[in-house]
Amino acid sequence: MLMKTKTFSRRRMFVVVIVCFLSICVLTGRLSYIMFFKSEELQKLADSLHERERTIKAKRGNMLDRNGVTIAQNKPVNTISVIFSQIKDAEGVAKILAEKLELNYEDVLKKVKKRVALTVIKTNVERDLADEIRACNLPGVMIDEDYRRWYPYGTLASQVIGFTGADNQGIIGLEVSYEEYLKGTAGQILTVTDARGIELENIAENRIEPIDGNHLVTTIDVNIQSYVEQIAEKVMQGKSAIGVSIILMNPQNGEILAMANKPDFDLNEPFALDIDTTGLTSEEKQKLLNQIWRNFNISDTYEPGSAFKVVTASAGLEEGVVAETSTFSCPGFRIVEDRRIRCHKVGGHGAQTFVQGIQNSCNPVFMDVGAALGVDNWYKYLDKFGLFDKTGVDLPGEARTIIHKKENVGPVELATMSFGQSFQITPLQLVRAAASVINGGNLVTPHFGDKVINNDGETVVEFEYPITKQSISAETSAAMCRLLESVVSEGTGRRCYVPGFRIGGKTATSEKLPRRNGKYIASFLAFAPADDPQVIALVLVNEPKGIYYGGAVVGPIIQEIFTTVLPYLGIEEVYSERDYLNYNVGNIEVPNLLGLTVAEAKKVLKDYTKLEIEILGEGDMVVEQFPLEGEFINEDSKVILYAE
Numbered sequence: 001m002l003m004k005t006k007t008f009s010r011r012r013m014f015v016v017v018i019v020c021f022l023s024i025c026v027l028t029g030r031l032s033y034i035m036f037f038k039s040e041e042l043q044k045l046a047d048s049l050h051e052r053e054r055t056i057k058a059k060r061g062n063m064l065d066r067n068g069v070t071i072a073q074n075k076p077v078n079t080i081s082v083i084f085s086q087i088k089d090a091e092g093v094a095k096i097l098a099e100k101l102e103l104n105y106e107d108v109l110k111k112v113k114k115r116v117a118l119t120v121i122k123t124n125v126e127r128d129l130a131d132e133i134r135a136c137n138l139p140g141v142m143i144d145e146d147y148r149r150w151y152p153y154g155t156l157a158s159q160v161i162g163f164t165g166a167d168n169q170g171i172i173g174l175e176v177s178y179e180e181y182l183k184g185t186a187g188q189i190l191t192v193t194d195a196r197g198i199e200l201e202n203i204a205e206n207r208i209e210p211i212d213g214n215h216l217v218t219t220i221d222v223n224i225q226s227y228v229e230q231i232a233e234k235v236m237q238g239k240s241a242i243g244v245s246i247i248l249m250n251p252q253n254g255e256i257l258a259m260a261n262k263p264d265f266d267l268n269e270p271f272a273l274d275i276d277t278t279g280l281t282s283e284e285k286q287k288l289l290n291q292i293w294r295n296f297n298i299s300d301t302y303e304p305g306s307a308f309k310v311v312t313a314s315a316g317l318e319e320g321v322v323a324e325t326s327t328f329s330c331p332g333f334r335i336v337e338d339r340r341i342r343c344h345k346v347g348g349h350g351a352q353t354f355v356q357g358i359q360n361s362c363n364p365v366f367m368d369v370g371a372a373l374g375v376d377n378w379y380k381y382l383d384k385f386g387l388f389d390k391t392g393v394d395l396p397g398e399a400r401t402i403i404h405k406k407e408n409v410g411p412v413e414l415a416t417m418s419f420g421q422s423f424q425i426t427p428l429q430l431v432r433a434a435a436s437v438i439n440g441g442n443l444v445t446p447h448f449g450d451k452v453i454n455n456d457g458e459t460v461v462e463f464e465y466p467i468t469k470q471s472i473s474a475e476t477s478a479a480m481c482r483l484l485e486s487v488v489s490e491g492t493g494r495r496c497y498v499p500g501f502r503i504g505g506k507t508a509t510s511e512k513l514p515r516r517n518g519k520y521i522a523s524f525l526a527f528a529p530a531d532d533p534q535v536i537a538l539v540l541v542n543e544p545k546g547i548y549y550g551g552a553v554v555g556p557i558i559q560e561i562f563t564t565v566l567p568y569l570g571i572e573e574v575y576s577e578r579d580y581l582n583y584n585v586g587n588i589e590v591p592n593l594l595g596l597t598v599a600e601a602k603k604v605l606k607d608y609t610k611l612e613i614e615i616l617g618e619g620d621m622v623v624e625q626f627p628l629e630g631e632f633i634n635e636d637s638k639v640i641l642y643a644e
Contacts, residue, residue, distance in 0.1 A: 057146050058184025060168055061213030063161060065222045066257075066450065072161055072175070072267075075150035078130035078143050080121045082112050086140035093138050097121055100133050123166055124148045144189070149175075151267035157225050158264045159295035160395065160448065171270075172293050174216065174448055177394045181452045181461065184213035214460050217450045219255040224248060224565055232262040235557055239544035245296045245427055248565065251435035251527060251536040254444035254465055256393075265292045296542075299397045301424035305510035306361045306550070307525040307538075308420030308430065312369055313358055314437045314480050315381035318472045321372035324479065326354040330364045336415045341367065344509070358483050359491030361507060363419045370418025375409050378417070384471045385433040386443050392465070393428060393446045401425050420508065431538050434525055436471040437480050438504070438533045443468045485530035493524070494638075495555025495627075498562050500573025502530035505558065507550035512543070519543050524554035528566055535569060537561060546624040546642045547616055556627070590639070592629040593622050598643050601625075605639060612638040619644035 063072035080101065087093055094109035101108075101122050111119045123146060125133075130143050149164040162173020169183065170176035187210030232244040246260040266272065270293070277285055294300070316322040332348030334341050343349065343363045349356070357365030370378060382388060382403075390398045403423040404413055416422040428446055436443045445465035452461040472480075484504035487493040493505045505526030512519040522544050527536040539554045539561070547553060567573070588611075593601040598615055601622050605611055617623075624642035627633050 056144065056187035056189060056210045057168055058186050058210035059147050059212040060149060060184060061182040061215045063174065064215060064217045065220045066218065067221065069222045071153060071156065071220065071222060073150050073152065074147040076127055077146050077148040078125045078127060079123045079146045080125055080133060081142045081144065082119050082121060083117065083140045083142060084115055087112060088139050093141060096136055096138060100129060101125065154266050154268060155264045156229065157220060157259065158267050159261045159293060160259050161267060163267045163270045173395060174218065176396050178216050178449060181216060182213045185211040212455060214452045214454050216452055218448045219257065219450050220448060221257045223568065225258040225260065227564060228258045228561060229260045231557060231560060232260045235541060236262045239541055239553065241541050241544045243296060243542040245540045247297055247427060247431050247538045249431055249435065249446060249536050251439045251533045254446045256446055256448055259297055261296050263292060295395065295397065297427045298393055298395055299399050301399050301402055301426050302521055303421050303424055303510045304430050305420040305508035307506045307508035307523055309361065309366050310434050310437050310480065310484065310506050311381065311385055312366050312418045313483065314472050314476060315373055315377065316369040317479060318476045319373060319377055322354050322369050324355050328352055328354065328357055328365045328368060330362050334364045334367050334415065336367065336411050339412050341415055355483060355486060359487050361492050366419045367415040370414050375406060375414055378414060379406050385436055387425060387429060387433060391428050391432045391446050394449050399426050401429065427538055427540060430525065431536060435536050438477060438527055440474045440477045441469060441472040443470055481530050481533065492551045493555060495551055496524060496526055496558035498559055500575050501528050501562060501566055503528045503562060504530040507555065509548060509550045520548040522548050522550040522553040524550050524558045526558045528562055529571060534571060535565065547626055547640055552626045552640050588633050590627045590629055590631045590633060593625045593641060596622050598622060598641065601641055614638055614640045615643055616640060617643040
């Protein structure tokens with residue numbers, strides 16, 4: 001029995017020894033594996049426990065106009081943050097930061113006491129103020145360099161340029177479209193801490209420098225943009241309109257020289273509203289902001305009205321269903337099925353050629369052309385002019401055409417569409433289609449981005465935009481240029497005439513939906529020079545008060561724009577014999593007729609026997625006149641009086 005007990009003890013000891021040996025082997029193997037194969041990984045993990053990382057924002061690239069003028073840049077600022085583990089006097093730190101940064105003390109104290117590695121107190125702090133806080137030597141308060149987006153021209157092209165948020169990323173406009181080129185790459189600051197998270201002194205910090213963003217060169221011309229915005233503001237105030245939109249583009253390549261929208265906003269204070277917002281919910285405030293940020297020229301659709309007749313006329317000539325010598329009769333309306341669709345001239349234009357129909361902007365003429373084209377051809381040319389697609393402009397938020405499905409179009413719909421009603425497009429879609437009409441039939445891509453350059457001015461990316469040949473022939477295009485020039489020289493567009501320049505164009509007065517609500521969009525589509533178009537312009541006045549006809553309201557605006565812009569672009573005046581014989585510029589200085597009765601005004605004008613006088617409104621007192629007092633016109637011009 002004793003022998004068995006001793007034998008069992010030896011075996012147990014042997015097992016214990018074996019187990020210990022194996023355990024030592026396993027531990028030795030594991031330690032060797034960790035030392036030789038996992039050491040680098042574990043060292044990184046250990047370092048991460050004692051390293052704190054802070055981001056250094058990259059300097060966002062600038063935006064430049066076509067002449068190198070900076071329209072968006074960066075302003076040096078600072079970000080104020082706190083590190084909880086290093087704060088020694090939370091109440092004292094919160095008090096100083098709240099006072100210096102003009103923040104609520106309780107809110108700051110809550111952030112200071114937040115048990116996280118790093119808490120941002122405020123961004124976009126001016127350098128002088130940051131230096132004041134730095135001088136206070138507050139343990140745990142970090143002051144890092146940062147950049148704030150700055151727009152030196154304030155409201156200039158606000159809906160086009162766009163702005164950035166607190167994170168310096170684009171929110172709207174070109175700032176969003178070209179984010180990948182502008183944003184750059186953020187850097188980092190790495191500091192070493194002890195086990196408590198307190199930064200160790202006398203240990204150099206690691207710094208990964210940020211990479212600056214590249215610069216965007218645009219097609220915008222600051223001088224032209226500023227000028228048209230001044231005009232837009234003047235017109236909006238003078239006509240008590242709810243908005244004015246202007247586009248100037250090179251019809252040959254799609255470069256947009258200017259795009260204005262009024263009302264606008266200050267890019268440096270994009271979240272500020274110029275109205276009392278007391279009592280408004282955050283959703284209501286955001287809705288108001290979205291409205292002023294919205295770019296009417298690309299994001300809203302409207303019925304283009306008579307300006308769209310340039311497309312109908314082009315399609316008719318190209319398809320051969322009408323010629324310049326074709327004759328028409330206008331009794332003031334057309335009966336289409338069960339509908340009586342009227343012309344803007346109630347008494348009608350009588351017998352006229354196709355050329356005169358364009359000059360007079362006669363609806364029955366274009367209804368006849370539309371009917372001759374037929375639905376299939378009509379939709380074929382809408383497609384050729386790119387009206388079923390977005391223009392491809394390099395801005396976010398572009399809208400699409402709103403139009404009947406082809407199978408639902410009957411004679412009435414075709415008739416109204418032929419003169420620009422019962423469908424909707426964006427202003428930029430109209431400009432693009434009209435550019436194709438006058439540039440030889442090429443469909444261009446409207447755009448703002450020209451190229452991307454680095455800090456040394458070297459080109460990084462040069463953008464290319466498609467130009468497709470798909471609308472009309474060069475012969476039809478040349479004919480349309482000639483016909484649209486006659487609209488300005490002899491037709492409804494006479495108010496935009498500029499001596500020495502050959503200008504073509506088309507007026508429009510679009511009734512807003514619902515019909516008969518008394519609200520209109522007055523517009524004018526024009527281009528110059530008519531024999532070699534270098535600039536095309538569209539001006540829209542949204543709900544002008546008083547006189548609302550496109551020719552009367554917008555014609556003078558186009559005239560004012562072209563008088564300044566065409567010489568600025570280097571387009572030289574070329575005076576013709578017709579300039580002197582037909583226009584006799586400066587022949588009559590328009591007198592002041594405001595405040596007179598209609599009878600008195602007619603009496604004042606009776607000496608000008610060739611003047612055509614048109615009275616709008618039902619009152620007896622003249623409250624508005626076109627042309628304006630002091631303007632010079634020729635004897636066969638029309639004077640429009642609005643009476644209330």
